[in-house]
Amino acid sequence: MASRQRGATDPAGDREILSAGDVARTVARMAHQIIEKTALDAPSAPDVVLMGIPSRGAPLARRLAAKIAEFSGRTVHEGTLDITLYRDDLRRGPTRPLEATKLPEGGIDDKLVVLVDDVLFSGRTIRSALDALRDHGRPRAVQLAVLVDRGHRELPIRADYVGKNLPTSKTEDVVVMLEEFDGRDGVVLK
Amino acid sequence: MKPLLLKGVRPYGEGEPQDILIRDGVIAEGTDENAEVVEGNGAVLLPGFVDLHTHLREPGREDTETIETGSKAAALGGYTAVFAMANTDPVADNAVIVEHVARRGQEVGLVDVHPVGAVTVGLKGEKLAELGTMANSKARVRVFSDDGHCVHDPLIMRRALEYSKSLNAVIAQHAEEPRLTVGAQAHEGENASRLGLQGWPAAAEESIVARDCILAKQVGARLHVCHVSTTGTADVLKWAKARGTEVSAEVTPHHLVLTDDRLATYDPVNKVNPPLRTQADVDALRQALADGTIDCVATDHAPHAVQDKDCEWSAARPGMLGLQTALGIVVETMVKTGLLDWRGVARVMSEKPAEIAGLTDQGRPIAVGEPANLVLVDPDASWTVNGAQLASIAGNTPFEGMELPAAVTATILRGRVTAVAGRIAE
Amino acid sequence: MKHLLSTDGLDRDQAIAILDTADRLKQALLGREVRKLPTLRGRTVITMFYENSTRTRVSFEIAGKWMSADVINVSSSGSSVSKGESLRDTALTLQAAGADCVIVRHPASGAAHRLAGWLKHTNTSVVNAGDGMHEHPTQALLDAATLRDRLGSLDGRRVAIVGDVLHSRVARSNVHLLTTLGAEVTLVAPPTLLPTGVENWPVTVSHEIDSQLASQDAVMLLRVQAERMTGGFFPSSREYSIAYGLNERRLKLLPEHAVVLHPGPMLRGMEIASVVADSPQAAITEQVRNGVHVRMAVLYHLLAHEEENA
Numbered sequence: 065m066a067s068r069q070r071g072a073t074d075p076a077g078d079r080e081i082l083s084a085g086d087v088a089r090t091v092a093r094m095a096h097q098i099i100e101k102t103a104l105d106a107p108s109a110p111d112v113v114l115m116g117i118p119s120r121g122a123p124l125a126r127r128l129a130a131k132i133a134e135f136s137g138r139t140v141h142e143g144t145l146d147i148t149l150y151r152d153d154l155r156r157g158p159t160r161p162l163e164a165t166k167l168p169e170g171g172i173d174d175k176l177v178v179l180v181d182d183v184l185f186s187g188r189t190i191r192s193a194l195d196a197l198r199d200h201g202r203p204r205a206v207q208l209a210v211l212v213d214r215g216h217r218e219l220p221i222r223a224d225y226v227g228k229n230l231p232t233s234k235t236e237d238v239v240v241m242l243e244e245f246d247g248r249d250g251v252v253l254k
Numbered sequence: 255m256k257p258l259l260l261k262g263v264r265p266y267g268e269g270e271p272q273d274i275l276i277r278d279g280v281i282a283e284g285t286d287e288n289a290e291v292v293e294g295n296g297a298v299l300l301p302g303f304v305d306l307h308t309h310l311r312e313p314g315r316e317d318t319e320t321i322e323t324g325s326k327a328a329a330l331g332g333y334t335a336v337f338a339m340a341n342t343d344p345v346a347d348n349a350v351i352v353e354h355v356a357r358r359g360q361e362v363g364l365v366d367v368h369p370v371g372a373v374t375v376g377l378k379g380e381k382l383a384e385l386g387t388m389a390n391s392k393a394r395v396r397v398f399s400d401d402g403h404c405v406h407d408p409l410i411m412r413r414a415l416e417y418s419k420s421l422n423a424v425i426a427q428h429a430e431e432p433r434l435t436v437g438a439q440a441h442e443g444e445n446a447s448r449l450g451l452q453g454w455p456a457a458a459e460e461s462i463v464a465r466d467c468i469l470a471k472q473v474g475a476r477l478h479v480c481h482v483s484t485t486g487t488a489d490v491l492k493w494a495k496a497r498g499t500e501v502s503a504e505v506t507p508h509h510l511v512l513t514d515d516r517l518a519t520y521d522p523v524n525k526v527n528p529p530l531r532t533q534a535d536v537d538a539l540r541q542a543l544a545d546g547t548i549d550c551v552a553t554d555h556a557p558h559a560v561q562d563k564d565c566e567w568s569a570a571r572p573g574m575l576g577l578q579t580a581l582g583i584v585v586e587t588m589v590k591t592g593l594l595d596w597r598g599v600a601r602v603m604s605e606k607p608a609e610i611a612g613l614t615d616q617g618r619p620i621a622v623g624e625p626a627n628l629v630l631v632d633p634d635a636s637w638t639v640n641g642a643q644l645a646s647i648a649g650n651t652p653f654e655g656m657e658l659p660a661a662v663t664a665t666i667l668r669g670r671v672t673a674v675a676g677r678i679a680e
Numbered sequence: 681m682k683h684l685l686s687t688d689g690l691d692r693d694q695a696i697a698i699l700d701t702a703d704r705l706k707q708a709l710l711g712r713e714v715r716k717l718p719t720l721r722g723r724t725v726i727t728m729f730y731e732n733s734t735r736t737r738v739s740f741e742i743a744g745k746w747m748s749a750d751v752i753n754v755s756s757s758g759s760s761v762s763k764g765e766s767l768r769d770t771a772l773t774l775q776a777a778g779a780d781c782v783i784v785r786h787p788a789s790g791a792a793h794r795l796a797g798w799l800k801h802t803n804t805s806v807v808n809a810g811d812g813m814h815e816h817p818t819q820a821l822l823d824a825a826t827l828r829d830r831l832g833s834l835d836g837r838r839v840a841i842v843g844d845v846l847h848s849r850v851a852r853s854n855v856h857l858l859t860t861l862g863a864e865v866t867l868v869a870p871p872t873l874l875p876t877g878v879e880n881w882p883v884t885v886s887h888e889i890d891s892q893l894a895s896q897d898a899v900m901l902l903r904v905q906a907e908r909m910t911g912g913f914f915p916s917s918r919e920y921s922i923a924y925g926l927n928e929r930r931l932k933l934l935p936e937h938a939v940v941l942h943p944g945p946m947l948r949g950m951e952i953a954s955v956v957a958d959s960p961q962a963a964i965t966e967q968v969r970n971g972v973h974v975r976m977a978v979l980y981h982l983l984a985h986e987e988e989n990a
Contacts, residue, residue: 149708149719149747149980159681159985161697162704167711199714439789444877448688450789450814450849453876520790521797566767566788568812 081230081238082251087211090227091124094209095131097225101207102176105136110176110204114142117193118163120182123244124211128180141168145179145200150192167200177203178225182240184210187221212251214238255279257286258669263294263630265620267596271296276626279669283622292671294630297663300600302334302627304607304616306397306426306504307480307552308577310336310367312358313351314343318648319557321355324577325364326645327555329672331577332629332662333365335608335616340372341402347372347383349391356393364672368611371395373414373425377403382414389421396612399426401480402527404462406432411466415475424502424610426478427466429487430528434458439568441514441529449517451567454529460486467494467501478610479503481554483528485538492547502610504552505539507576507583512536512652522563522570523652526554529572543602544593550606553580557648575651578644581631582658589633590659596633615668628666635661645678681981683796683806686815687857695824695860701977702825702970709746709973720749723983726774727753727809729785730767735944735968736809736819740783743975749781749983771795775804781983783807789814789849805982813847818975819943820853824861825970826963827898830939835862840892842868842924843902843951844913846875850943851902855883866892868924872913889924893933900941901926901951917950927953931961939963 074080082090099105102112112132116125122144129142146163154160168175179193190208197203209225214232228251232238237254241247255278262271271294275282305328311319319327321338328336338355340346346355352369359367371388375381377400388395398418405411405427414425435458440446442453463479467490470477482488482503494501508526513533516524524530542548556573563570584603588594594602600617608617618624638657641649665673672679681694709715725744729737737753744751754774765773767786774782782804784792789812796806810816824834831837839858845851845867858865865883867874878885886892893899904920914920921927926940931953934940940952940962948954957964 146704146708149705149717154719154984155986157986159697159981162701162708162980164704165708171711195718199716200712442876444880447875447877448852450812450852452813519797520793561766564766564768566786566791566794568788569767 077254079253080250081253082228084249087249087251090211091127092131094225094227095128095135098128098178098209099132099136101224104132104138104140109138111174112140112178113168113170113172113175114140114178114180115145115168115172115197116142117179117181117189118144118146119245120240120242121180123242124182125180128209141170143168145193145196147189147192147196150196152188152192171201172197172203173201174204176205176207178207178209180209182211183238184208184213184223185216187217187219190221191219211240212238255669257282257289258626258666258671259285259289259291260299260630261291261294263297263299265299266600267298267633274299274620276666276669279626281620281622281624281626292630292664292674298596298631298633299620300596300629300631301604301617301620302629302665302667303332303581303603304611304613305333305336305553305555305577305580306478306550306607306611307401308336308338308555309341309557309573310338310355311557312342313354315559318559319646321358321367322362323645323647324555325359325362325367326678327577328365329665329667329678330645330662330676331579332581332631332665333577334627334629334665334667335366335368335613337368337370337397337611339401340370340399341377345372345376346370347375347377349384349387349393352388352393352395353391364678365667366616368397369393369395370401370426371398373398373400373405374410379403379405379407379410382410382417385414385417385421385423389423396421396423397426397478398423399428399480401426401428404428404430404432406462408465408469412469412473415470415477416473419473419475422612424476424478426480427462428480429459429462429466431458431462434461440517440525441531443514443532445514445517449520451517456484456486456531459484459528460490463487464490467491467499470501471497471499476500476502481506481509481528481552482539482542482548483509483531483535485535488538488542488547491542495547502549502606503547504550504607505543505548506554507551507580508574508652509539510536510543510587511583516652520567522565522567523574523650523654525567525570525572526574527572540587540591540593543588544598549610550602551580551584552607553577557646558650559648563650573650575641575644575646575648577646579639579651579653579658581660581662582637583653585633585660586658626666626669629662630664632661632663635659637661684817684978684982685792685796685806685808687817687820687853687860688815690817690857690860692860695821695857698821698974698977698981699825699828701980702821702973705976705980706973715746716748717746718748719984720744720747720979723749723780724778725749725751725781725783725979726779727751727783728770728774729753729755729809731785731787731810733785733810736785739968739971740809740975742972743979746972747976747979749979767791767794768798771798775799775802779804781805781807781979783809784811785809786811788812807978807982810849812849814849815853816849817853818971818978819850820857821978822967822971822974823854823900823941823943824857825974826941826967827939829966829970830963831897831937833862834858837863837897838866838895839863839898839900840866840868840896841900841902842889842926844873844904844908845869845878845902846873847905847908848902854900855881859883866896868892870914870923890930890933893930894935896934896938898939898941899926899934903943903945904947904951921950925951925953926956928955931956931959934961941967943967
């Protein structure tokens with residue numbers, strides 16, 4: 065599936081940014097970074113939980129949790145956090161279906177919560193996620209992990225873990241594909 | 255008064271166009287060069303229509319209709335006589351009120367306004383009103399009705415029928431068994447059931463009509479049944495007539511065309527009593543009118559103020575305008591379907607109602623020496639109903655936006671033109 | 681969706697979308713300290729109750745408040761409603777005052793439809809919170825939510841609705857919604873309490889309850905209103921209770937998984953025995969809980985999207 069050369073442009077004008085293999089390697093690297101930065105493998109390791117933002121942040125969080133467990137031997141609980149009800153642009157489109165919210169085992173109070181999403185763009189989703197988190201409890205600290213940072217921030221928000229920094233123009237579309245939804249992994253710029 | 259010459263008209267829509275001269279309010283022979291001319295252009299000439307069932311709302315609800323505006327609507331609709339129902343405020347249950355209504359009608363002078371007297375005091379169904387005094391008053395009341403309410407007490411109804419015999423009058427019954435229609439809002443059928451509207455069962459009408467036919471036969475009196483709305487009532491009438499009961503009956507234009515499918519919007523413009531029934535009833539009523547089981551068409555013209563209609567269904571008053579749309583509906587439902595010819599229209603809209611009410615100068619043949627109460631109808635015209643443009647103060651027509659066939663070109667009351675080309679004559 | 685006036689005409693996708701949203705909302709609120717979502721901040725929701733119903737009004741009020749809407753209650757006593765102002769004028773006044781949504785309970789069937797008609801050229805949504813004998817769509821939705829919780833999908837499930845179907849807006853809304861969701865509905869009532877033309881409804885009708893119970897996945901009991909007892913619809917409350925009341929013996933005729941629903945308020949000992957109401961099969965308090973989530977979902981679907989320009 066990942067046989068195409070990276071950066072190649074297909075006839076529809078789509079450019080592949082990450083192949084399936086790249087996605088797997090990137091997730092693994094991010095897992096290492098999370099272990100390192102949070103000192104998860106230290107004896108006094110903090111309680112880390114991952115919260116994926118649906119839809120594609122959720123499986124990414126699951127994959128990161130699995131990798132972290134594999135690399136560090138530590139189990140980190142993960143959950144999902146739907147931010148639809150916290151969006152500031154609900155009245156700008158048709159009714160959006162709600163996604164699942166599932167707090168990680170043990171909750172989020174006094175935990176180090178790592179929010180996980182596929183693409184970081186304007187930052188509004190993350191702002192909404194911070195609002196939503198506040199209603200669910202009081203984490204000790206919140207960090208952010210994204211597979212792709214495509215720039216164009218509209219709020220003072222930055223990611224702690226970035227899989228791929230990808231300069232884009234505003235008119236371009238970054239599409240993250242994941243096995244769970246799309247039948248294959250990959251990142252494409254349209 | 256100048257003579258009137260109707261040029262190129264076809265009496266009963268039959269034969270070649272001819273000229274009809276009217277002199278001194280009577281159909282005359284020959285022609286007259288000084289006559290005022292009404293161009294017929296081949297229009298159908300019929301005896302002026304007679305409405306046995308009109309609510310003119312005066313006195314009491316002059317914000318919705320007055321004798322003047324109602325008379326205009328009648329003239330524009332082709333009517334030369336109307337019977338004004340007794341459920342005014344105060345109720346027309348005494349000589350003072352009926353004489354007032356008759357006098358106002360004469361003053362306006364566009365249509366003969368005959369007051370209907372109440373059968374019981376205050377329409378309460380408890381005590382007979384002074385029928386004789388009203389009959390002998392200047393209003394010469396010959397039709398009595400508690401319309402809007404049923405004379406439900408069988409003993410009171412029997413006495414009214416018996417008593418009316420000596421007055422040469424007829425009792426017109428609003429047939430609605432009150433216990434069967436407590437809280438009733440709409441025809442008891444699938445539509446009302448789905449929409450949660452309390453049902454008005456056909457049996458509530460049919461049982462009263464059956465009872466009253468039996469009573470009328472027993473005491474040898476005349477009975478008139480208002481606004482027949484069900485197949486069953488037509489069956490009962492057929493049976494009663496077959497056994498020699500002196501019973502007559504009317505059907506409204508709206509019951510000839512509208513059904514309870516209209517309920518779906520909950521728009522009370524469609525609320526009426528008796529309620530709109532089913533298509534099967536509509537078909538049966540048309541047939542009964544065609545075969546004479548139902549004698550005539552009566553409008554049950556019922557003006558209502560906006561606030562009494564533009565509200566929730568159960569709070570709305572029942573009733574709809576009818577005087578100006580009756581002809582169009584009758585042509586649409588009876589003539590175009592081949593159920594009646596123009597002689598038939600003359601029968602159900604003029605001759606029969608005049609006969610039922612005992613009028614001697616209305617519903618007469620179109621012949622020399624007869625009173626010139628006439629209506630000229632353009633059978634090929636069509637028009638679109640616009641409630642705001644009707645002559646009534648109220649605008650509650652269920653036919654809003656509908657295109658109706660045939661138009662009144664002129665209405666003539668005792669030789670005088672009251673309406674012409676959709677306008678009241680000056 | 682601009683209004684919710686009835687379940688008649690609500691298609692399967694719309695109904696399931698509302699129920700799914702209600703599930704998500706329930707999940708989103710689970711175990712939280714702050715049971716408040718910012719979703720409808722700045723939106724004004726007005727409840728207009730022309731009939732007393734504390735349970736429904738409070739449920740809507742909580743739903744609106746948990747979504748951060750400003751909820752204002754207009755009750756029929758002490759307001760212009762009791763001073764003879766027409767429903768139309770009241771509605772137009774509330775709309776002009778800035779209502780984004782009017783939730784109406786009214787004794788007249790069709791009142792909510794009329795309101796929607798009067799507000800046609802505005803952005804104000806109307807929710808029918810019960811109109812006469814017509815419909816009570818949010819009750820049917822909360823019943824369906826409760827049945828889904830207990831039974832999973834409603835496809836092919838059998839639900840008996842027992843009691844005064846004739847006068848019941850809850851029954852009408854449930855017949856439409858349950859059949860839309862694929863359930864098979866049986867109406868159980870004496871002939872006096874069944875609507876005209878029920879034989880053409882997409883339901884089975886029975887005048888007898890015992891033989892029906894073994895095959896049902898749920899039984900929904902309707903309240904018998906006091907005025908019916910004197911209206912000659914059945915000889916006595918005792919006879920009704922014997923013939924149609926869900927007692928302990930009948931509870932045992934139901935399959936073990938079957939759910940017992942009641943829209944409340946219950947007449948214990950009349951249509952439902954106390955021991956049944958308090959049995960594990962009864963889902964009556966779940967119905968109330970789901971009521972809030974379903975009404976939140978309805979407000980979400982009506983208010984949290986792009987305004988269609990009227």
